[in-house]
Amino acid sequence: MRTVLLPNGVSVPALGQGTWRLGEGQRSRREEADALRLGIDLGMTLIDTAEMYGEGGSEQVVAEAIHGQRDRVTLVTKVYPHNATRKGTPAACERSLTRLRTDCIDIYLLHWMGSAPFTETVEAFEKLRREGKIRAWGVSNLDTSDMVELAAVSGACVTNQVLYNPEHRGIEFDLLPWQAKHRMPIMAYSPVGQAGRLLRSPALGAIAARHGATPAQIAIAWSLRREGVISIPKAGDAAHVGDNAAAAAIVLTAEDLAAIDAAYPPPGRKYPLAML
Numbered sequence: 001m002r003t004v005l006l007p008n009g010v011s012v013p014a015l016g017q018g019t020w021r022l023g024e025g026q027r028s029r030r031e032e033a034d035a036l037r038l039g040i041d042l043g044m045t046l047i048d049t050a051e052m053y054g055e056g057g058s059e060q061v062v063a064e065a066i067h068g069q070r071d072r073v074t075l076v077t078k079v080y081p082h083n084a085t086r087k088g089t090p091a092a093c094e095r096s097l098t099r100l101r102t103d104c105i106d107i108y109l110l111h112w113m114g115s116a117p118f119t120e121t122v123e124a125f126e127k128l129r130r131e132g133k134i135r136a137w138g139v140s141n142l143d144t145s146d147m148v149e150l151a152a153v154s155g156a157c158v159t160n161q162v163l164y165n166p167e168h169r170g171i172e173f174d175l176l177p178w179q180a181k182h183r184m185p186i187m188a189y190s191p192v193g194q195a196g197r198l199l200r201s202p203a204l205g206a207i208a209a210r211h212g213a214t215p216a217q218i219a220i221a222w223s224l225r226r227e228g229v230i231s232i233p234k235a236g237d238a239a240h241v242g243d244n245a246a247a248a249a250i251v252l253t254a255e256d257l258a259a260i261d262a263a264y265p266p267p268g269r270k271y272p273l274a275m276l
C-alpha cells in the first residue's frame with residue numbers, strides 16, 4: 001500500500017477505512033468488526049471514526065476490530081466542536097480512549113469548526129499530546145481561510161479531512177494547493193459519494209468497464225491519483241472492502257482522467273467548502 005507522509009514525519013497508508021454508520025444497528029457489530037479486520041489485513045490500516053458516529057457506537061466497533069492488533073493500525077477519531085474547549089476536549093478524549101480500548105489516539109481531529117476559539121482547542125490538543133494521549137492532531141471541514149487562521153495559532157496540524165470526490169472537487173481550486181504548499185495531506189471523505197448518484201455515472205461506468213473494475217473502484221482510484229491525499233471509503237460489506245483495497249492498484253490513464261473532467265469539470269473559481 002502506498003503511504004502518505006504527514007508533516008510530523010509519520011507515514012500513513014494512502015487508503016484507509018471510514019466508519020460512519022457503523023455501530024448503529026445496520027449490521028451486527030461482529031459483522032462490522034469483521035469487515036474492518038478484513039480491510040486491515042488487506043492493508044487499509046488507517047481507520048477513521050468519531051465520537052459522533054453512533055454516539056460512540058462506531059468507536060466501540062473499531063475497538064473490537066483492532067483488539068489484539070492495535071499496533072498495526074493508525075487510529076483517527078474526532079471531537080465534537082461543542083466539546084472542543086479547554087475542559088471539554090480532554091474529557092471527550094478520555095471517553096473516546098475508553099470506548100476504543102486504547103491508551104493513545106494516533107490522530108485526533110476537530111470534527112468541524114464550532115464556537116470554541118482555535119487557541120483553546122489547540123492548547124487542549126497540545127496538552128493531550130504532551131501527556132501521550134494523542135500522537136498528533138488535525139482538523140476537519142475547514143476551508144482555506146480557516147486553515148490560514150489556524151496556521152497563525154499553530155503549525156502542528158497534520159491533516160484536514162474534507163469532502164472530496166468527482167462531484168465535489170471545489171477544493172482543487174485553493175484548499176488542495178494551500179495544503180500542498182504546507183505539505184499537509186488532506187483526508188478525503190465520502191470518496192465513493194456514499195454510493196449514490198456518483199456510482200451510477202455513465203462516465204465512471206465506461207472507465208470501470210475499460211479496467212474490469214467497478215465505478216466505486218474508479219472513484220477511489222481517482223481520489224488517490226495525486227500525492228498528498230488519504231482516502232477513507234467506508235464499507236460494512238466484505239465484498240466492498242475487498243474491492244476498495246484492490247482499487248489502490250488501479251492507475252487511471254490520461255483518457256480516463258479527461259473523461260472524468262468532462263463529466264465533472266474541475267473548479268474554475270473559488271467555491272465555499274462543501275460538507276456533509
Ligand SMILES: NC(=O)c1ccc[n+]([C@@H]2O[C@H](COP(=O)([O-])OP(=O)(O)OC[C@H]3O[C@@H](n4cnc5c(N)ncnc54)[C@H](OP(=O)(O)O)[C@@H]3O)[C@@H](O)[C@H]2O)c1
Binds near residue numbers: 140239
Ligand atoms: N469529517 C466529516 O465531517 C466526515 C463526513 C462524512 C464522512 N466522513 C468519514 O469518511 C468516511 C467515508 O465517507 P462516507 O461513509 O460518508 O461515504 P463513502 O465512503 O463515500 O460511502 C459509503 C457507502 O458506500 C458503500 N460502498 C463502499 N464501498 C463500496 C464499493 N466498493 N461498491 C459499492 N458501494 C460501496 C458503502 O456500503 P456498505 O457499507 O454496505 O459496504 C456505504 O453505503 C466515513 O465513513 C467517515 O469515516 C467524515
